[in-house]
Amino acid sequence: MNSKSKPSHQYFADWKGIIYNLAFFLNGLLVFLLVFEERLSIPFWMQSIGRMHPLVLHFPLVVLLLYSIWTLLVGKPESTRWNSDLADTLLLIGTFTAVIAAFSGFVLSKEEGYEADTLFWHKWLGIVISVASIVWYSTGKYLPPWKILSKIIAVSFILLLLIGGHLGGNLTHGEDFLTAPLELSSEPENKISFEEAKVYADLVQPVLKQKCYACHNAEKSKGDLQMQTKELLTKGGKNGALWDTTRADLGLLLARVHLPLDDKKHMPPRGKAQLTDEEIVLLAEWVKGGSSFEQMVSAISPQNPVYNYAQNILGGSRTEESYDFSAADPGKVKELNTTYRLIKPYSAESPALFVNFYNRAAFKSSDISDLAPLKDQIVAMDLSKMPVKDEDLKTIAQFPELRKLLLTFTDIQGRSLSELKKLTKLRELSLSGTAIKLAQVKELESIPSLKKVFIWSTDIQQEELAQLKKSRKIDFETGFRSDTVVLALNPPIIENEEQIISGNTPIKMKHQIPGTVIRYTIDGTEPDSINAPVYDKPILISKNTDLKAKAFKKGWYGSKQVDKTFLKSTYRADSVRLITEPDAKYKAKGGKSLADGVKSSAEPGSGSWLGYRETDFQSYLLFKKPVKASSVTLSMLRNVGGFIFPPVRIEVWGGSDEKSLKLLKTITPQMPDKTTSNVDDLVFEADFAPQEISCIKVIARPLAKLPAWHPGKGQKAWVFVDEVLVN
CATH class of the missing domain: 1.20.1420 (A middle domain of Talin 1)
Incomplete structure (x- = not known):
């Protein structure tokens, strides 16, 4: 050694x-x-x-x-x-x-x-x-x-x-x-009945407490957000309010939930207990329904997913009503179920049935009378928003087991309301949004079983509502109407689902509350209650258009603005070839996504966006025969909180084939700043001299470094694209 x-x-x-x-x-x-x-x-x-x-x-x-x-x-x-x-x-x-x-x-x-x-x-x-x-x-x-x-x-x-x-x-x-865990195990579980449960306190808040409070409480408030009280939850954090029903993604709360699990903005963070699909639907439906902190579970339609969720969560403590009639023939129930009329039992063991009607345009009076074979089993009927007339009440009065009847926003005038006196078991009735009068409503007091009537948003005057509220027999729900409380209208509804149009396309809008005026703009400005055009018939559009609309009515605050972008597509590419591959997390359907004629939602995790971060977006659009084109439109996304920015540069090239391309247009988009809205659809239109083209090449370059004001300063931004349209 x-x-x-x-x-x-x-x-x-x-x-x-x-x-x-x-x-x-x-x-x-x-x-x-x-x-x-x-x-x-x-x-x-x-x-x-x-x-x-x-x-x-x-x-x-x-x-x-x-x-x-x-x-x-x-x-x-x-x-x-x-x-x-x-x-x-x-x-x-x-x-x-x-x-x-x-x-x-x-x-x-x-x-x-x-x-x-x-x-x-x-x-x-x-x-x-x-x-x-x-x-x-x-x-x-x-x-x-x-x-x-x-x-x-x-x-x-x-x-x-x-x-x-x-x-x-x-x-x-x-x-x-x-x-x-020790404290929880020592406390007895406090059960609440289905009828006494509230949507927020008994369904939503327990989910937030289990999945969100750990990072958003008095001890630890990530993003300056605390969620323990209604006031703190409504206030939001440093990124603003948690929900916004005018946005396609319903705001920050749902947007973060739907981000990919490995995205550092995803909530709850990776490694923590994640929300189930049912809990995500619960939160989304609660937000879409107005995020009320006082709404009762029993007031929700049985077809609402929240109702089903509540049955699963609270069902064990629900006091089920017993019925003295036998169950209907299952074959007859199946036969009477249609695309626009749903018949379901309250539970697997219950003989009681409820019926829900859909599709106002297809509705006819016989849809009610056809249910006569089940008249001894139907205990609830939801005809909300259907064109039900006064004469239809005579047919409805032939269903003796009805306990609950919803006629919200129907065409009822009230002339035949007395027919409902025949329904000796009717306990709950909704006439909200109809043209009923005080005298007609007062006739309902003679129905012994009737306990609750909803009459908000009707033509009944405020002093008349005050008279009804004095009734000790029936609980009249009149909504929030007073000299000191003014409510905001819901935004109008743009009925057109398809956002990619090919020619003159009529755009339809509606509002649920009668007498509401819808005003709109298509020039990029915000609609007001004075100068903006009034919607009274479908709007014809034939080019890329950003439609903005608001609802107005005397005695109400104007609604929030609703936006929808419509994009014109004249020529659909015969084939699309991606030159650079998208990120593996955001690859949609590959090149097909750029020319499938489907506009994606503003949700990054929708599965319809091509996402680029490490490389430029580059793609060929190929046509078997030359087309005479004069513009190319890129449909893109901005999600500032999700690091998705406009590209710093867009180039459009064109020619007869891939080897003979020339630069047709360069666009330098404006970058967001601190005041820019978080989520929005982006449209970039590259115009050029009309010419015959068989091949188009599009390049979009991501921002190399996010600005100093952004939480991810210095990191690379994403570029998201879902459609390239040629006109």
């Missing part, structure tokens, strides 16, 4: 010395940074080090706990339970990883969104544990494990580690994270 060679144990000792010295240096640096913390500014590139904290903190926690417990188990010097070399190595590993965790945690603490007091104590405990562990290692030879002082130090370390871990859990997962 070479006399100059070192034995293996000496190499090992040298490595332990290097690790010890490195840990000593990092602890010194950590204390130095702590002293000058207020003057410290963490550079952008160090944020990744901070975000490694959750990955590394568990290692020193486990190792130091093992060493401390091992120390407590050793009772005497000659104990066979103790291995000094292994113990020394274990403590050194714990010491080194503790300072790594403390250093990364210190960097992470400079980010926003954590409750100050909890963060202060967690940070100091982490640094104390790191410094104390290297002191313990340095004095190890003077503190054998069988000494009482070593036992005291071990117990102290266990306490510090448990308290520090608990505070860290509070910061990451919410207050009392460790003790919550």
Whole structure:
């Protein structure tokens, strides 16, 4: 053996010395940074080090706990339970990883969104544990494990580690994270009946509490957002309100939920319990329905997904009404079910049926009378928005088991309302949005079983409504109408689903509340209540058009604006070939997506967008026969919060084939700023001199660095495109 060679144990000792010295240096640096913390500014590139904290903190926690417990188990010097070399190595590993965790945690603490007091104590405990562990290692030879002082130090370390871990859990997962299961298990479950349940308090809030509160509470408010109270939830965070029914994606809450799981903006974050499909539908329907905090579950239509969700969640405690009639013939139920008329049992074991009608244009009076074979089983009928006339009430009155009848926004005038007196079991009736009069409504008081009548948004005057509210027999729901409370109208509905048009196309709009005036613009300006044209017949459009509309009515605030972009397509490419491949997460149907004539929703995760970030978007559109083109339109997306920006440059090339292309148009889009709306459809139209073209090449270049005001400053932006249209 070479006399100059070192034995293996000496190499090992040298490595332990290097690790010890490195840990000593990092602890010194950590204390130095702590002293000058207020003057410290963490550079952008160090944020990744901070975000490694959750990955590394568990290692020193486990190792130091093992060493401390091992120390407590050793009772005497000659104990066979103790291995000094292994113990020394274990403590050194714990010491080194503790300072790594403390250093990364210190960097992470400079980010926003954590409750100050909890963060202060967690940070100091982490640094104390790191410094104390290297002191313990340095004095190890003077503190054998069988000494009482070593036992005291071990117990102290266990306490510090448990308290520090608990505070860290509070910061990451919410207050009392460790003790919550014990508290929950000791509390009896408070059941609520189906009839008493509220949509928000008993369905929505439990989902938010389970899946969202951990990151958005008083202790930890990511994005300056807290969600524990109705007021905080409505207020939103630094990115604005959580929902907006005028947006296609319904606003920030649902947009973040639908982002891909590996997107860092996706909520809940990867690694946390995710929302189920049913919970996502619940949130979306709650927002679409007006995000009411007081709405009762029992007031929802049985066909609403929220109703079905409530049955699954609350069904075990629901008091089901018993019926004294037998079930209908299943074959007859199946026979009477149509595309526009749905008949379903209340539950699998119930003989009671409810009926829901759809498609106003296809409705006819016989759709009601045809249900006569089931008249002894139908207990609820929803005819909302159907063209039901007064004479149809005579037919409806022939269903003796009816308990609930919805005639909301029908054509009822009230002349035959007295026919409903024949329904001796009717408990709930909705006449909202109809032209009924006070005298007709008062006749309903003679129906002994009737308990609740909805009459908001009718022609009944306010002083007359006040008279009805005095009734002790029937609860008349009149809505929020007073001299001091003014409600905003819902936005008008643009009925056309297809957004890609080929020629003169009539655009239809409607509003649910009678007497509402719809005003619109197609020139890019916002519609007002005075100068904007009034919608009174379908609007003919024959080119790229951004339709904006609002609803107005005396005694109401004007609605929010609704927007819809219609794009003209004269020539559809025979084939499309992508020159550059999209990102694997956003590849839609490949090149076919650019010429399928389908406009995607404004949701990045819809599966219809081609997304580019690392490379330019480049594609060929090919025609078997030359077309005389004069413009090319790109349909794109802007989602500022999702890092999706307009391209910095668009180029359109054209020619007879791929080898003879010439530049036809260059567009330099304007970049968003802090005031730009978060989500919007973008349309870029490249005009050029009319010419015969068989091949078109389109290039769109992503923004290389997001601006300084953006949370992702310095990172690359995305470019999203779904259609390239040739005219």
